Amino acid sequence: MPSNKPSAKNRTRAVEARFKVGDRVRVKDLPNLFYSRTQMYVRGAVGTIAALTYQDVLPEDEAFNRDGRLEQYYIVRFRQKDLWPEYPFENDSLQTESPERWLEPVDS
């Protein structure tokens, strides 16, 4: 049974980050089952990597107290118009954070 108390020794670093700043990515629409931190309004949308933040366990696992492999987190920037078609301003953007598992590359 996994320990209740996360400890560094149970964690392994992720392999090298898959994306770099400026890469175009699409947010996956994985099934919702019991818990998720990936907002519905960004799923399927294409955005740009704005920053690499840190490595951490996945929310869906941490929520059930699982420890384990660390994954790279990113700040992803979207055009508001890509998220909400009726949004009135062209240049506004929205940034949100996502672990690597929820992102897939977009060929530009």
Next chain:
Amino acid sequence: MAVRDELRQQLELIGAIQPALHLPQNWNYEVDSALFKAYLHPPHDVGGQFDAPGVYEEKEEEQWELNTYVTCEVLGWRGIWNSEERRRRADNDLGYTLYLGIPYYGRWILAAARMLVDKNHVSLTELIEKIAEVKARYAKQ
């Protein structure tokens, strides 16, 4: 005891707070995939949803809310749960009726109690008896 008088009122209230789905349903034999996906949507993912009309007010934390916050943080500090687990239990696992119906820190304290029972840090009997004892003490004052 006013227990029996309260019962009728409780039954009416419980009926009134069932989630309004605007669809007839009761143990459906078949659920199409769109509806199934909607059922499994995590309640805390509210971004982009249509808002219910409401009046927003500035409000300071009350003492019980601060106590709840500290209690939940201490439980985290002691390694009993982590903040993601707290979020999962307090935002998702309580379900839509409680998520939408009770105050923010009300969800936290219910989730903390449930977690302590789930993890056998306290038995449910012990907890129920303690709540009854405290309620009786307050009633005397």
